[in-house]
Amino acid sequence: MKFHSFLYYFFPKRCPACKNLIPPDSFFCDSCVLEYLSLVRSDSIKGLDFPAYFVADYSGCVKKAIHKFKISGVTSIRHDIARDMSRLYFSKMAALNPDVMIPAPSHKSSYFKNGYSHTDLLAREISKIINVSYCKGALVKTVKTPPQHTLNLKERTQNLSGAFSVPDSKLPLIKGKNVLLIDDISTTGSTLKECEKTLKNHGAASVSALLFASTENIFNGNI
Numbered sequence: 001m002k003f004h005s006f007l008y009y010f011f012p013k014r015c016p017a018c019k020n021l022i023p024p025d026s027f028f029c030d031s032c033v034l035e036y037l038s039l040v041r042s043d044s045i046k047g048l049d050f051p052a053y054f055v056a057d058y059s060g061c062v063k064k065a066i067h068k069f070k071i072s073g074v075t076s077i078r079h080d081i082a083r084d085m086s087r088l089y090f091s092k093m094a095a096l097n098p099d100v101m102i103p104a105p106s107h108k109s110s111y112f113k114n115g116y117s118h119t120d121l122l123a124r125e126i127s128k129i130i131n132v133s134y135c136k137g138a139l140v141k142t143v144k145t146p147p148q149h150t151l152n153l154k155e156r157t158q159n160l161s162g163a164f165s166v167p168d169s170k171l172p173l174i175k176g177k178n179v180l181l182i183d184d185i186s187t188t189g190s191t192l193k194e195c196e197k198t199l200k201n202h203g204a205a206s207v208s209a210l211l212f213a214s215t216e217n218i219f220n221g222n223i
């Protein structure tokens with residue numbers, strides 16, 4: 001019995017949306033994958049002045065999968081998420097020639113709660129596939145802020161202003177470099193904008209972003 005088969009025997013893989021048992025190389029079960037395919041956009045986020053692409057709408061099975069990954073500690077689906085984000089990178093973003101990938105930061109209290117940073121895990125997996133190095137801890141959140149979804153548009157922008165920073169030890173990895181920011185989801189765009197601003201202020205030559213999910217209507221004047 002191969003090691004992976006051995007693991008699967010004791011830890012069978014379940015669909016992150018409905019908990020049905022699924023083969024080890026599947027992301028969703030046969031029924032949820034149809035919904036997933038209907039949510040896949042592989043499109044750019046509108047309304048930003050830098051390139052930012054996302055795989056799928058933040059809804060239905062995508063929302064459940066992110067919740068499992070981020071909140072419930074089902075880290076095994078990072079492989080599936082990273083694979084689909086990497087496909088999008090190769091189809092739409094490789095020409096941007098990033099020098100380094102930087103995971104979007106979480107406040108350190110999230111690390112204590114979950115024991116890991118989900119964006120670090122994603123960046124590490126994507127790095128193996130697209131062959132661009134990633135730098136953990138290059139962008140850090142220095143202030144704990146209220147969740148963005150609890151605020152209105154003006155408050156969302158003000159909430160994150162100055163909340164991120166680049167540690168001095170990481171500056172050589174940013175200065176003059178094309179940075180690819182990695183995040184799981186964008187619901188307001190404010191985090192992306194503030195991360196981009198912080199990286200540019202610390203000398204990044206260019207910033208682009210690759211995300212797994214985004215809400216459909218966030219940059220179309222509906223917030």
Ligand SMILES: [Zn+2]
Binds near residue numbers: 016020028030031032
């Ligand atoms: Zn399912």
